[in-house]
Amino acid sequence: MERDGFVALVDTIAPLLGVGNAALSTFRVMIAMTKPRAFKDGSQEPCCYASQCEIAHKRMVNPSRIRAHERELEAAGLIERRTMANGARSGFAGCGVYFTRAIARVHDFLAMRDQLEVDRRxxxxxxxxxxxHKRHIKAALSDLIDALGVTAEVQAIIEAYQGWPDADALHRLSLADLEAHVEEADKLCTSAYDLLSNVLESSGGPVENERSYIQDTSQDPNPVTCNAHAIMRSAGKPAHSDSVDAPPTGGASCNEKEDRRGATERNTEYLAKLTPQQLYRLCSEEMQLYIDGRVGAGYPFDLRAFEIAAEMRVPELGISPSAWAKARDELQGGAATLAVLIIDAKTSGPRPQIKSPGGYLRGMIAKHREGSLNLVGGLIGLSTRCHANPGTYP
Known part of the structure; x- marks a missing residue:
């Protein structure tokens, strides 16, 4: 490892070693004063022979701060001080600040960096x-207030929700604290939906599992007919385009092509008829495992099960957080979840059709902006593949 690469590695794992930014800056100054070839050929130990006063001058701080930084760096195992009896340093006498101890730990540092990346993801x-959970608790509370008003039960849910940390505060939570909070948020959503389900059952309305997967909020008074209206198609009929990395668009013979409404309105109109059972059959084995685990833990088989499974699959598919954030912002009403479902299914299996899941998702976002994204066509294609290959997953 070259010197600059080693410094970048230490920069990354410094918080785990308990090294602050000030001491880390001193570390950078000292290691920059070593010979780069000492990190390459191993013929000599990398060493900074500069005095504390010289380093302090470069750092523009008091020498006492450099002494404190060196103690901090030595305690973290990043440097080793070898000085004369009077504390002096000299290249002739081989006395100075050595980095051999830190270099010997490079494999440990690499493992720490990898764990940091796992934790970050x-x-x-x-x-x-x-x-x-936040989207769902807000929707559930809205429905509960409409149905019941602010009763004691509803007020308790409202107060619990208002105690949630905001988005900025989430970034500052430790991984353990964030895991605990997400679990509590999940349980609060479940409680809200259970209460809402009881209200709907008592009033004769549909319960959660009988509702459509995506609620049609477009309220379009003039629905458009489409020859691709059924999700389940018999085997042998032509499927939609399965070209690699080509996001689904409206079919050439579909009347949707002639209608200029937005993609969200067109998709929600037809996707509103889908049931969780139909969608589950189109999921990859990996996504089904996440759904099974959630349902097996006692959570309902509903929209949240698919959304949570999609959230878990996104990093596993290699989709960047920025691409996923754009998808969630632009593909409303559960469409982002369906996009991941389609991408995941086309990426899985013995003959994957998508080489770059992240690029495919960005392509779907672009199609959505153009008003030509056809999620229905993508689901029909998955359904056709399931029928053509019984016993296998898309």
């Missing part, structure tokens, strides 16, 4: 899950 996924 987990933290990002958990924040996404909290976002799912």
């Amino acid at each position: 987990t933290h990002t996924t958990l924040r996404g899950l909290r976002s799912v």
